[in-house]
Each structure stands twice: as C-alpha cells, then as structure tokens.
C-alpha cells in the first residue's frame with residue numbers, strides 16, 4: 001500500500017477538516033495557531049510533500065525559497081492567494097490550489113452587514129447603549145443614511161461581487177459595477193457597467209471593493225479616487241486591506257468627505273492603523289468575511305479535495321498554478 005502523503009498543516013483548521021487530515025495524511029502540525037515565518041516554514045516543512053496553509057503564512061519569494069525540496073504543492077485555505085508569490089511557486093514547479101465559491105455567500109453577507117452597520121451607525125448605537133449613555137429616544141439621535149434607492153458601485157464583479165449585488169437589490173439598491181470584462185446580460189441582471197473605475201467612483205454613493213489584491217490594485221482607493229466619489233459616500237472593503245490607502249481613507253472619514261466606512265480587512269492586519277479605532281464612523285470587523293461554520297468547513301474540505309486529487313494524479317478542482 002502506498003504511504004500517505006506528508007502534510008504540513010500550518011493552522012488549526014475546523015474539526016471535520018482535522019479529522020480528514022488525520023485519516024488521509026501523515027500530518028505535521030504548527031504547534032501554534034498563527035501564520036508561519038519563512039524560517040518556520042523551512043523548519044516544519046522538512047520531509048513534507050505539501051502544505052495546507054493560509055493567509056498569514058509567509059509564502060512570499062523568501063518563504064517559497066525556504067521550503068524544503070520535498071514540498072510539491074501548496075493548498076491555501078482561502079480564495080485569495082496574494083500571500084503566495086505565485087510566480088516564485090510556478091518557477092519552482094510548485095502546484096498552488098485555493099478555495100473559491102464556498103465562501104462567496106459568507107463574504108457577501110459580511111459586505112451587507114458592513115453596509116448596514118456603517119450606514120445606520122450601528123457601532124455608535126452599540127457603544128452608547130453598552131456604556132449606559134442612552135437616556136432615551138430623540139427625533140434626531142444617531143441618524144444614519146438609508147440604503148434604499150442608493151447607487152452601489154461594485155469594483156470587481158466576480159463571484160463575490162455578484163453575490164453582493166443580488167443581496168443589495170433586495171434593499172432597493174441600484175447596482176453599478178466595473179470589471180475587467182462586462183458580464184453577459186443574464187448575470188448583469190440590469191446592473192450598469194462602467195468600463196473605467198473612475199466612472200464607477202463618480203456614481204458610487206456606496207462603494208464596495210471586491211477585487212483581488214494585485215500590484216495593479218495596490219492602494220487603489222487613494223486620496224485622488226476618494227475625491228471622485230459623490231458627497232457623503234459609504235466605503236466598504238471585504239476584499240483586502242492592500243487595495244485601500246488607509247491614511248487617505250482615515251483623513252476622509254475624519255473630515256467627513258467619506259460619511260462612513262465598513263471595513264473587514266486592513267493593510268498590515270492584524271496591526272490595524274490605530275486611527276481607525278477612534279473614528280466613530282468606521283464600522284470595523286476583524287476579517288470575518290468567511291467566518292461561518294459552513295464556509296470554513298467547506299473551505300477546508302475543498303482544500304483537501306485539491307490535495308487528494310493532486311496526489312491521486314487527477315486535476316484538482318481549484319488550481320491556481
């Protein structure tokens with residue numbers, strides 16, 4: 001009987017995933033539950049055939065160079081793979097797999113939560129209540145802005161962008177989007193296409209980012225682009241912190257140029273720019289996009305489906321490289 005592949009498991013994944021790992025792989029586990037440095041990847045990866053990894057593991061060019069020669073595949077527990085230097089992996093002949101689709105609904109739900117939370121000042125309300133500062137209802141207390149009839153601009157109309165659009169329609173929102181390619185009419189579902197992001201920004205009373213973090217989208221939403229938004233916009237980011245220039249957004253939230261922001265991701269997370277924390281109009285979550293039992297189980301199982309197929313000589317369901 002062929003021996004089971006040796007797998008470095010870099011995080012503590014959900015129970016069902018860990019069980020399947022125990023059954024089908026010879027696993028080496030990261031004793032902690034935080035991302036591994038390049039040195040740790042090299043050390044713990046010794047003798048392993050593959051990694052089950054996640055954002056936070058240092059799989060940049062240096063981390064990939066530190067991997068032992070025995071490693072042939074990286075299966076990331078994420079749809080995003082900006083933490084992996086894909087070109088370095090390709091050059092080295094490493095296969096890379098991710099987990100698309102299964103977290104689409106969960107992430108779209110968080111985008112809607114952020115839209116509602118930011119526009120209806122949910123954090124300020126919570127804080128007032130919990131601090132015992134609520135002395136009663138008044139006609140002008142914590143007035144937010146409604147979603148109904150607003151124009152929502154979606155940058156990046158992939159699976160998650162489309163799932164956000166479907167949900168937002170239920171709130172009476174008018175959908176605009178910008179994407180590398182225009183969607184076919186049935187998937188566009190009445191949304192207005194903008195070929196240029198600047199044109200999308202100009203109409204976006206709510207602006208939601210759903211593009212991957214790439215060198216082209218790095219700090220996309222900067223001071224100049226914020227200036228293109230209509231008055232009192234709401235900015236939502238569930239994509240990656242790297243696509244927003246934090247300093248510019250903080251300045252705009254402070255001055256009121258941006259009415260509110262709902263953010264689930266940050267540049268340099270978990271080291272969130274402390275200026276966000278004191279802004280009442282920043283509605284903040286700690287990267288909870290895919291954090292449902294259903295999505296996280298499905299992500300882990302899909303990551304293992306990828307590895308199972310790879311080691312069985314079949315084409316994995318979600319290959320990046």
Ligand code: 8YV
Nearest residue numbers: 054055077078079080289290
């Ligand atoms: C996850 C994500 O929280 O999949 C992604 O790319 O950003 C998130 O949904 C993260 O990947 C955890 O592994």
